[in-house]
Amino acid sequence: MNCQVCQLKELEVESFEIREVLRCILHTIVFHRALGLIRPKDIDLELFDITYVQCGEIEVEKKIDDRIEHFISWIEKHPNKKKTQLCVSFYKAKSKQPWYASKTDHRSFWERWYINLNVDVVLHPTKSPVGNSKLVMDLGDASEARSCRRKQLEQSLQQVLFQIIKFVNDKKDHVPPPINDDREIYCPFEITITSASSDSTFGKDMWKRILLNSGHPSMIS
Amino acid sequence: MDFPENLPSSSDIGRLEQIVSHFFPKALHIVLDSRIPSLQSRGRTRDRNLNLKKSDKWFNLIMGDRPAALDKLHSWHRNILDSMIIDIILIRDHDHAETVIERWVVQYENPLIMSPQSSDPCTRYQKVYKKAIILLRSLYAQTRLLPAYRVSRQLSSSLASSGFEMVYKVSSFSPPVTETMTEFRFSPVEVPPGRLCASVTYRSDLSAFNLGAHITLPPRIITDYVGSPATDPMRFFPSPGQSFEATSSFHGRAGRGPPSERPHSWTSGFHRPPTPNQSFSPQFSPDFHCSRTDGGDQHQLSPPFSPSGSPSTPRGSNSPRINVRPGTAPVTIPSSATFNRYVSSNFSEPSRNPLPPFSPKSTRRSPSSQDSLPGIALYKSSRSGESPSGLINHYPAHKLTKESKYDSGRFSGLLSSSGSPRFGFSRSPSRLSSDLEDPDCSCPFDFDDVDESSGGLQYSQSLDRRKTSSSISQSLPIGRKSQDAAVGVLVQMLKTAPPLRQDSSTYMASSMSGVQREGSSVSGTESEFSMARSTSDALEELRNYKQLKDLLLSKSKSVGGATRVH
Numbered sequence: 001m002n003c004q005v006c007q008l009k010e011l012e013v014e015s016f017e018i019r020e021v022l023r024c025i026l027h028t029i030v031f032h033r034a035l036g037l038i039r040p041k042d043i044d045l046e047l048f049d050i051t052y053v054q055c056g057e058i059e060v061e062k063k064i065d066d067r068i069e070h071f072i073s074w075i076e077k078h079p080n081k082k083k084t085q086l087c088v089s090f091y092k093a094k095s096k097q098p099w100y101a102s103k104t105d106h107r108s109f110w111e112r113w114y115i116n117l118n119v120d121v122v123l124h125p126t127k128s129p130v131g132n133s134k135l136v137m138d139l140g141d142a143s144e145a146r147s148c149r150r151k152q153l154e155q156s157l158q159q160v161l162f163q164i165i166k167f168v169n170d171k172k173d174h175v176p177p178p179i180n181d182d183r184e185i186y187c188p189f190e191i192t193i194t195s196a197s198s199d200s201t202f203g204k205d206m207w208k209r210i211l212l213n214s215g216h217p218s219m220i221s
Numbered sequence: 222m223d224f225p226e227n228l229p230s231s232s233d234i235g236r237l238e239q240i241v242s243h244f245f246p247k248a249l250h251i252v253l254d255s256r257i258p259s260l261q262s263r264g265r266t267r268d269r270n271l272n273l274k275k276s277d278k279w280f281n282l283i284m285g286d287r288p289a290a291l292d293k294l295h296s297w298h299r300n301i302l303d304s305m306i307i308d309i310i311l312i313r314d315h316d317h318a319e320t321v322i323e324r325w326v327v328q329y330e331n332p333l334i335m336s337p338q339s340s341d342p343c344t345r346y347q348k349v350y351k352k353a354i355i356l357l358r359s360l361y362a363q364t365r366l367l368p369a370y371r372v373s374r375q376l377s378s379s380l381a382s383s384g385f386e387m388v389y390k391v392s393s394f395s396p397p398v399t400e401t402m403t404e405f406r407f408s409p410v411e412v413p414p415g416r417l418c419a420s421v422t423y424r425s426d427l428s429a430f431n432l433g434a435h436i437t438l439p440p441r442i443i444t445d446y447v448g449s450p451a452t453d454p455m456r457f458f459p460s461p462g463q464s465f466e467a468t469s470s471f472h473g474r475a476g477r478g479p480p481s482e483r484p485h486s487w488t489s490g491f492h493r494p495p496t497p498n499q500s501f502s503p504q505f506s507p508d509f510h511c512s513r514t515d516g517g518d519q520h521q522l523s524p525p526f527s528p529s530g531s532p533s534t535p536r537g538s539n540s541p542r543i544n545v546r547p548g549t550a551p552v553t554i555p556s557s558a559t560f561n562r563y564v565s566s567n568f569s570e571p572s573r574n575p576l577p578p579f580s581p582k583s584t585r586r587s588p589s590s591q592d593s594l595p596g597i598a599l600y601k602s603s604r605s606g607e608s609p610s611g612l613i614n615h616y617p618a619h620k621l622t623k624e625s626k627y628d629s630g631r632f633s634g635l636l637s638s639s640g641s642p643r644f645g646f647s648r649s650p651s652r653l654s655s656d657l658e659d660p661d662c663s664c665p666f667d668f669d670d671v672d673e674s675s676g677g678l679q680y681s682q683s684l685d686r687r688k689t690s691s692s693i694s695q696s697l698p699i700g701r702k703s704q705d706a707a708v709g710v711l712v713q714m715l716k717t718a719p720p721l722r723q724d725s726s727t728y729m730a731s732s733m734s735g736v737q738r739e740g741s742s743v744s745g746t747e748s749e750f751s752m753a754r755s756t757s758d759a760l761e762e763l764r765n766y767k768q769l770k771d772l773l774l775s776k777s778k779s780v781g782g783a784t785r786v787h
Contacts, residue, residue: 032358035351039283042365051365161366162405165359169408177351178281 010116035178036185067191331415
């Protein structure tokens with residue numbers, strides 16, 4: 001099946017911003033793919049002057065929060081990794097698979113979204129201060145730099161949201177039609193952690209992704 | 222005679238027709254709900270799918286009860302070929318300068334040549350519907366991302382005047398905006414024989430308006446406060462055409478609530494047969510009343526598909542006030558000028574659809590001289606009407622004058638209704654609904670909901686106001702310091718007082734809290750507290766407390782019922 005792929009613009013985030021940024025992006029994506037009867041919910045971000053929309057489904061919210069927490073704990077275990085990537089994959093279940101087919105084979109992925117994050121675990125404020133005044137100045141510079149960085153991230157996040165809207169507008173044919181059924185409000189999806197950096201753990205991540213795609217998230221250490 | 226297989230069947234046409242006809246009000250609802258607080262929907266947070274209106278299920282996006290004003294706004298949009306242009310305008314208070322900060326355009330473009338339909342007719346409308354759903358999802362998300370959303374929230378949440386007011390204007394055509402704006406075009410959705418298009422043009426930078434800079438006025442005490450939606454939801458003024466404040470101040474309608482309808486500026490551009498519950502005069506009139514407070518039966522719009530309508534019935538017969546659009550249509554919509562603009566009754570031929578009457582005040586037109594073309598609905602947002610405190614629901618007289626003057630002068634073209642049907646949209650609704658129940662095709666949307674009685678344009682008449690905390694206890698903190706100090710002394714004395722019986726101590730605690738609550742002056746009793754040293758003294762104090770408490774409670778009962786702010 002034709003699988004559309006969208007690579008979202010990379011965002012430089014600090015670790016405490018990951019949760020909000022990911023919630024915003026993931027919910028926006030799912031909102032556009034929850035074609036069943038929904039009651040949208042507007043959510044204001046706390047760190048940024050942005051309002052995004054959730055589809056209002058509790059299961060979706062739980063799933064997304066769960067995956068975000070998983071991602072954050074993964075980040076904490078891999079502090080050396082700066083560039084990370086999350087993949088949101090929408091699929092539909094295939095029928096009539098042979099008995100030896102893996103779980104992945106039962107899923108026909110029709111869309112993937114790659115969320116690219118450049119995670120700054122620690123924002124280094126300054127070099128070692130020479131004197132008090134310098135310390136004050138450096139801290140002031142640091143806070144100014146931080147607010148400037150925050151503003152840039154806000155603009156980038158908005159651009160990512162615009163990017164999502166543009167993509168969902170441009171490509172509609174591949175989306176399966178909504179089922180007029182209360183049980184399936186949104187298209188089934190999975191969120192996996194991929195990695196864009198090419199360090200020694202890349203191969204391991206590859207295996208992890210394969211295992212994740214097979215539907216056993218517990219296999220991720 | 223064999224018809225080409227790829228031509229849409231009559232049932233397809235009906236379904237596609239419905240998609241288009243429901244798309245416009247839904248888009249209108251989404252945009253205005255996010256920009257104009259007075260038009261925000263109630264019932265959005267209700268339990269899932271309980272008592273959902275059929276119209277709300279369209280495009281699988283529950284927006285809540287559609288305010289009456291929105292239905293009226295859309296009622297003029299009969300011809301699906303007409304664009305629906307929604308302007309979001311910022312008006313500066315001191316000089317009434319208007320700036321269009323956002324323009325949404327929804328249009329059904331109809332090509333001259335029908336494109337061949339290659340897909341299976343049964344699934345065609347499903348795909349179309351799916352794409353329309355996605356389009357509306359993205360439109361919804363976009364409304365939250367654009368700068369006007371923040372501005373709207375800011376204006377509606379600020380307690381003091383920010384110096385600006387956000388209004389909206391809905392029309393079929395508008396002069397092009399001259400400012401530099403950014404445009405975003407949503408990808409059109411092919412809805413045979415045409416396509417649904419939506420776009421938004423917006424100012425990406427609103428910092429020039431200094432919206433935050435005006436919030437410096439101190440809160441005013443309204444001496445003749447007569448209530449607000451916060452204190453009495455039944456007195457809510459849902460009228461989109463007026464500011465809440467003006468209505469409440471000038472019509473003394475505190476007990477009944479302001480009319481919902483006046484002040485619709487667009488009403489003056491339309492003819493509307495006066496109903497018992499409405500009087501559509503462009504001026505404020507004591508005959509107006511709030512249709513919403515009545516439970517809204519008076520504004521039940523008839524369904525988009527009238528069972529008695531026939532395709533060839535000219536709309537004019539039912540709505541004599543609809544003007545024929547002149548041949549010289551504005552260049553902004555060149556495509557529409559070449560088409561026959563007759564609209565079948567299927568789309569919205571309510572047999573009892575009350576259109577607003579033309580008003581003599583509509584002589585004042587915009588410079589674009591669309592004099593003969595009624596149709597713009599110009600409304601004010603009620604930014605301060607949303608204030609829970611109600612402190613600012615009071616506007617001076619000049620505001621009202623400005624408003625009526627402003628509202629009556631905005632009209633642009635509407636739709637014509639002459640001519641004969643051109644496209645395949647000429648089915649009678651009764652046939653339509655029966656065809657739509659074709660069991661062979663599973664519909665993604667409920668066609669048995671087709672609106673014989675309710676229609677996509679019907680709405681619940683319930684008020685949509687959020688019931689914020691009522692009793693505005695904005696009484697000035699008179700003697701608050703001494704009260705606090707006195708309470709502190711009381712507490713101290715009670716703590717050091719000799720132990721009493723359990724019930725006595727409990728009583729004293731409650732009476733003390735009563736004193737705290739009421740906030741009345743207790744300084745008079747301070748001197749007595751220092752003497753409580755023995756049980757008898759304590760009992761004496763207890764008696765005093767009791768008396769004080771009773772007094773305060775009785776006072777609070779007499780004061781608490783009023784809504785005045787002193």
